[in-house]
Amino acid sequence: MTGPVIAGAPGAGALTLGRWAASVQDVPLIVAVVHPAPAALGSGRVDAEWVADRHSAAESILDDARKVLSGSPAEYRSVASSSAAHGLHDLAEEVGASLIVVGSGKDAPRERLYPGSTAERLLSGSICPIAVAPAELSPAPGSxxxxxxxxxxxxxxxxxxxxxxxxxxxxxxxxxxxxxxxxxxxxxxxxxxxxxxxxxxxxxxxxxxxxxxxxxxxxxxxxxxxxxxxxxxxxxxxxxxxxxxxxxxxxxxxxxxxxxxxxxxxxxxxxxxxxxxxxxxxx
CATH class of the missing domain: 3.40.50.620 (HUPs)
Incomplete structure (x- = not known):
């Protein structure tokens, strides 16, 4: 496990676990959010405006992630892809990631795992280990x-x-x-x-x-x-x-x-x- 750790945003639990995993392994942390890529056919004005809006939302999520991590060293990336799982998978292959960390689904009970569609799709074919973190991670990892x-x-x-x-x-x-x-x-x-x-x-x-x-x-x-x-x-x-x-x-x-x-x-x-x-x- 020598490659960087990728933490998928949003999700405080995933960010916290990703920061800990990167720190204890002394590897870089990459915080990534995936937004829709422009359609290959018939993008048009409406589609272009929607994609721009989604890109802006992704940047806002990264801003929130910076606040959660409170200045901890990390690289922040906005990735365009057809799906969140596909985007994280491609990024992991690009950087040779040692671990991908994702959060539980938004409807998960507090402090219980219930992976959303991104986690489930990643788990069905990732080349590196996948960590799934509860939405609220308490006690903190390592404690x-x-x-x-x-x-x-x-x-x-x-x-x-x-x-x-x-x-x-x-x-x-x-x-x-x-x-x-x-x-x-x-x-x-x-x-x-x-x-x-x-x-x-x-x-x-x-x-x-x-x-x-x-x-x-x-x-x-x-x-x-x-x-x-x-x-x-x-x-x-x-x-x-x-x-x-x-x-x-x-x-x-x-x-x-x-x-x-x-x-x-x-x-x-x-x-x-x-x-x-x-x-x-x-x-």
Whole structure:
């Protein structure tokens, strides 16, 4: 993660998280707002006036972002594109961004994630990790001293662990790995009898323990621990409030080095209390 961090405006949560991420990684921060580009055909006077109005609105948003960041070093860009997601994606490729940070949707409950269309489109094909921040980010990132990872021993899980470990080492935060184990009938619904179900859960837990111990040992530069938590995967991870940020992998198939949401991560980003970073596969 050596390229600049892009924070999409508006959104105080995204700006705050972007500033923190850029600061701890010692990389530049680019604050970007995307406005409509002129139509390729039949732009006409009305369309030109509308585009000019949208450009003026984008500049106003950047002015508001400067106030939120209170003089923190940042480059401010107004980008013309056919969509906000497309504009941020193109900018990320242009500058070799290490992270794109976007805010939750405008209708999100306070301090809960509920990504708008920009976030969802970015998450379906970005070449770099995408962070989604709640509209109101409290407590501030870095104040809890824990970087979380939703971990399973898959290429996606290991990619998320690697990115989280780099950030934890950089900040001196504790790295905490979470594996959620389903309980009751959710674990193995086709098994009949409590004894069989209990045996399955015990075997699964032993497997997860070995996997987590090995994963924690693989990042010696970090102070790492791990937890196995019973419950529904999405509900349990979404309710975590003890981490500065939670890393998770994208789904287990699709183009390498691109984020392609799976069932867990897609639901998680809509409901998590704390910022979530979805990491593309390494290859």
């Amino acid at each position: 809890l001293g824990v970087i979380g990872v939703a971990y399973v021993d898959t290429p996606d899980g290991r990619a998320a662990l690697a990115e989280a470990a780099r950030l934890a080492a950089r900040t001196g935060a504790r790295l905490r790995l979470y594996t959620v184990v389903a309980t009751g009938d959710a674990a193995k619904p086709f098994l009949i009898g409590q004894d069989a179900e209990r045996a399955f859960l015990e075997t699964a837990r032993e497997t997860y323990e070995r996997s987590l111990e090995s994963a924690a040992a693989s990042v010696p530069a970090c102070d790492a621990d791990w937890r196995i938590v019973p419950g529904d995967v999405v509900d349990t991870l979404a309710d975590l409030d003890e981490v500065d940020v939670l890393f998770c992998g994208s789904r287990g198939y699709g183009p390498a080095r691109r984020v392609l949401l799976g069932g867990v991560s897609a639901r998680l980003i809509r409901r998590a209390r704390r910022p979530v970073v979805v990491v593309p596969r390494s290859g």
